[in-house]
Amino acid sequence: MGKKSFLEQFESEKLMELSSLAEKCSYINPEFYSKYEVKRGLRDINGRGVVAGLTEIGEVHSYIIDENETVPVPGRLRYRGIEIDDLVNGFISEDRYGFEETTYLLLFGHLPDKNELINFEALLGSFRTLPNSFVRDIIMKAPSKNMMNTLARSILSMYSYDPNADDTTVANVVRQSLQMIAYFPLIAVYGYQAYDHYYNNNSLIIHSPKPELSTAENILHMLRPDSQFTKLEATLLDLALVLHAEHGGGNNSTFTTHVVTSSGTDTYSAISASLGSLKGFRHGGANIKVVQMFDDIREHVEDWKDDEEIFAYLEKILTKQAFDRTGLVYGIGHAVYSVSDPRAVIFKKYVQELAKDKGLEDEFLLYSKVEEIAPQVIGHLRKMYKGVSANVDFYSGFVYRMLGIPKELYTPLFAISRIVGWSAHRIEEIVNNGKIMRPAYKSIAKKQKYVEVDKR
Ligand SMILES: CC(=O)SCCNC(=O)CCNC(=O)[C@H](O)C(C)(C)COP(=O)(O)OP(=O)(O)OC[C@H]1O[C@@H](n2cnc3c(N)ncnc32)[C@H](O)[C@@H]1OP(=O)(O)O
Numbered sequence: 001m002g003k004k005s006f007l008e009q010f011e012s013e014k015l016m017e018l019s020s021l022a023e024k025c026s027y028i029n030p031e032f033y034s035k036y037e038v039k040r041g042l043r044d045i046n047g048r049g050v051v052a053g054l055t056e057i058g059e060v061h062s063y064i065i066d067e068n069e070t071v072p073v074p075g076r077l078r079y080r081g082i083e084i085d086d087l088v089n090g091f092i093s094e095d096r097y098g099f100e101e102t103t104y105l106l107l108f109g110h111l112p113d114k115n116e117l118i119n120f121e122a123l124l125g126s127f128r129t130l131p132n133s134f135v136r137d138i139i140m141k142a143p144s145k146n147m148m149n150t151l152a153r154s155i156l157s158m159y160s161y162d163p164n165a166d167d168t169t170v171a172n173v174v175r176q177s178l179q180m181i182a183y184f185p186l187i188a189v190y191g192y193q194a195y196d197h198y199y200n201n202n203s204l205i206i207h208s209p210k211p212e213l214s215t216a217e218n219i220l221h222m223l224r225p226d227s228q229f230t231k232l233e234a235t236l237l238d239l240a241l242v243l244h245a246e247h248g249g250g251n252n253s254t255f256t257t258h259v260v261t262s263s264g265t266d267t268y269s270a271i272s273a274s275l276g277s278l279k280g281f282r283h284g285g286a287n288i289k290v291v292q293m294f295d296d297i298r299e300h301v302e303d304w305k306d307d308e309e310i311f312a313y314l315e316k317i318l319t320k321q322a323f324d325r326t327g328l329v330y331g332i333g334h335a336v337y338s339v340s341d342p343r344a345v346i347f348k349k350y351v352q353e354l355a356k357d358k359g360l361e362d363e364f365l366l367y368s369k370v371e372e373i374a375p376q377v378i379g380h381l382r383k384m385y386k387g388v389s390a391n392v393d394f395y396s397g398f399v400y401r402m403l404g405i406p407k408e409l410y411t412p413l414f415a416i417s418r419i420v421g422w423s424a425h426r427i428e429e430i431v432n433n434g435k436i437m438r439p440a441y442k443s444i445a446k447k448q449k450y451v452e453v454d455k456r
């Protein structure tokens with residue numbers, strides 16, 4: 001073997017030494033959190049978050065108080081006060097797509113009437129054109145294997161194309177938000193096409209969006225080489241976009257929008273930070289992990305109908321002996337919900353229909369079994385306070401897989417939808433001229449004296 005490069009040497013020897021120092025001086029005894037009454041993850045053990053703000057955009061409901069006792073209840077989600085089930089039933093029963101209507105509702109506070117909706121859809125359609133040379137200079141250059149990083153990088157670059165980028169007046173932020181809502185599907189899909197071309201050697205496909213198509217239809221049109229899709233496929237993707245659009249101010253990526261916006265920074269900086277948050281596997285990134293976990297379960301569990309075999313394999317995942325060895329069963333559990341996540345409940349009904357359509361009923365059955373068994377295994381091996389159930393990410397990846405969407409686009413699809421919630425929250429933060437967010441950390445460091453370098 002040749003001489004080791006400086007980097008290799010650093011990695012193998014110095015890095016291990018420095019990393020053990022960093023780990024040692026970063027460790028905090030978990031008992032101190034209860035001793036100093038610090039809420040880990042800014043939540044109490046019942047999942048109740050530290051109240052950090054007020055909002056009128058989304059409401060996440062998971063428990064009631066009965067005689068001073070917290071009682072978990074089936075989860076409920078409201079967008080601008082409207083129950084998510086009512087919203088979904090509304091546009092589906094009228095045989096319409098719902099994402100544009102939901103976007104209008106979340107940003108402007110009321111359901112659009114027919115004219116407002118037509119005009120708004122036309123406005124989004126007219127914004128669905130990236131600035132000249134953006135695809136060539138930003139998206140095609142340095143394609144990355146992770147489309148969340150491609151999105152974040154592209155959104156940060158958008159700053160250079162916006163002559164009024166730093167203006168944080170509401171009018172300008174509304175304009176930037178609508179442009180980002182229109183651009184996100186293009187950047188994500190084209191970013192994927194560039195990756196697929198440069199990394200996988202497949203033909204480069206760039207279909208221009210069509211102004212008359214909905215967001216969901218445009219995604220399928222731009223993604224598929226032949227641009228073909230069925231009504232059921234577009235309806236399912238539209239539903240997924242509606243269900244992911246908003247989740248209150250406290251979820252990790254939206255809270256990031258609030259924190260970063262409160263410093264007074266520009267829209268592109270705030271949204272790229274939220275994208276970084278959403279990518280994480282405990283948040284939006286879980287949807288890819290769920291599908292990878294199911295690939296692993298299908299490979300290792302022989303009888304998909306055998307509850308005991310499934311239980312035993314999930315135990316192995318929980319005890320870090322199988323799958324990615326993080327000890328997490330992805331798609332299960334939630335910071336707030338306990339009995340159920342209403343979005344997973346809605347999804348499940350439609351997923352069953354699509355699975356039947358695609359001849360994947362056995363796989364749907366396996367998902368249902370894991371949904372039922374995983375909470376028992378987690379309850380058995382972890383300290384449970386509020387209970388766990390399937391979250392929105394549990395079925396979303398399965399839907400995307402059935403739609404033939406590549407896994408690289410699963411979390412970006414979450415972002416294509418959640419940009420709406422982030423935008424509404426950024427505007428709410430600006431309108432209310434909030435103070436800069438600045439919580440406290442209690443220092444528990446022992447005092448030490450400065451020692452001159454020769455005497456250490
Ligand atoms: C859109 C979204 O962001 S939805 C969430 C998507 N994320 C996932 O699906 C990843 C898997 N799930 C998880 O990691 C967690 O359930 C989270 C991050 C979502 C919530 O975590 P918490 O707020 O800690 O949940 P909760 O308080 O109910 O957990 C109680 C215990 O069960 C554990 N637990 C909860 N869910 C899981 C899970 N899916 N797998 C393994 N252990 C779990 C927690 O780690 C905790 O144990 P600990 O105290 O020893 O750390």
Ligand SMILES: O=C([O-])CC(=O)C(=O)O
Nearest residue numbers: 246247250251252335336
């Ligand atoms: O609320 C949360 O913590 C995570 C979540 O489900 C979301 O952001 O949709």
